Amino acid sequence: MNDNPAFGANLQPFMGIPSFMRLPVTRDLKDADVAILGVPFDSGTSYRSGTRFGPRKIREASLMIWGHNATLNVTPLKTLRVVDYGDVSVIPTSIEHTMTAITQTAGEIIETGTTLITLGGDHSITLPLLRAHAKKHGPVSLVHIDAHIDTWEAEFEAVPYSHGTPFRYALQEGLIRKGEYMQIGIRGPISGENDYADARQLGARIVTIHEVMEKGVAAILNEVHERMKGPVYVTLDIDSADPAYAPGTGTPEVGGLTSYQLLQLVRGLRGLNLIGFDLVEVSPPFDHGDITAILAANLVFEYLSLLALQHR
Numbered sequence: 001m002n003d004n005p006a007f008g009a010n011l012q013p014f015m016g017i018p019s020f021m022r023l024p025v026t027r028d029l030k031d032a033d034v035a036i037l038g039v040p041f042d043s044g045t046s047y048r049s050g051t052r053f054g055p056r057k058i059r060e061a062s063l064m065i066w067g068h069n070a071t072l073n074v075t076p077l078k079t080l081r082v083v084d085y086g087d088v089s090v091i092p093t094s095i096e097h098t099m100t101a102i103t104q105t106a107g108e109i110i111e112t113g114t115t116l117i118t119l120g121g122d123h124s125i126t127l128p129l130l131r132a133h134a135k136k137h138g139p140v141s142l143v144h145i146d147a148h149i150d151t152w153e154a155e156f157e158a159v160p161y162s163h164g165t166p167f168r169y170a171l172q173e174g175l176i177r178k179g180e181y182m183q184i185g186i187r188g189p190i191s192g193e194n195d196y197a198d199a200r201q202l203g204a205r206i207v208t209i210h211e212v213m214e215k216g217v218a219a220i221l222n223e224v225h226e227r228m229k230g231p232v233y234v235t236l237d238i239d240s241a242d243p244a245y246a247p248g249t250g251t252p253e254v255g256g257l258t259s260y261q262l263l264q265l266v267r268g269l270r271g272l273n274l275i276g277f278d279l280v281e282v283s284p285p286f287d288h289g290d291i292t293a294i295l296a297a298n299l300v301f302e303y304l305s306l307l308a309l310q311h312r
């Protein structure tokens, strides 16, 4: 492993080959604390696609991250040994085969004791990621930051899986601890008046955007800390951000979180038993000035900083 990852010390952000934070690209996890994994898959998308280009673009945007987190006072790459594991070998025409490949690759990584951070891809990838994590840790406490509940019934009857259904199946499969599932930032027009009631019935605590804006991020974080007793998995859909901050996504919803509120939300997870993270739905073809990818890369860096604090 490279003892001197050149994330700014030796190379300028526009130089070199863009692995995440220009970390070593390897599948050798001996001594690795954290692995970054890309899942360039967008065939679970119901509207406009393009998230298959997300992992590569987030890696490129990550080169602007200089390394020290001044807010949390930690330099994650000094505390943690992090590698870029590359991408899952997805099959763009088969969600079923891709999901199997995701569970397998994720399982191989976390079985070694390495914490996994995954870059999507659309939100369908989170179900196979949760399967892998629940196999290792048992059912997880789940923090789900999104504009959408993603607990819908199958839109396409013959194929139950899409980016609108992962958490219905995760709940039905018992991958999530009872009462320890929060959806934060929920909003927008929906297909039926009972959609939210269905999600609550399945076991979701829905925190709408109105509740976040009225109570404030700190109050929502208090509830997260009160509820989550188990190993905490965090899944962050970039469309939780307002399209003004994250236009590069497939199903944008107006009236969302600011980029600052999202940073606060992730930072505020400090102290929980954090076991895994994914960031999904970045669609570079719809982005402007790479602002969505830059936000995504910085949110991953915040999570990485929390892992460093947890490790220390």
Ligand code: MN
Pocket (backbone or CB within 6 Å): 123, 146, 148, 150, 163, 237, 281
């Ligand atoms: Mn989603």
Ligand code: MN
Pocket (backbone or CB within 6 Å): 146, 147, 148, 237, 239, 240, 251, 281
């Ligand atoms: Mn969404």
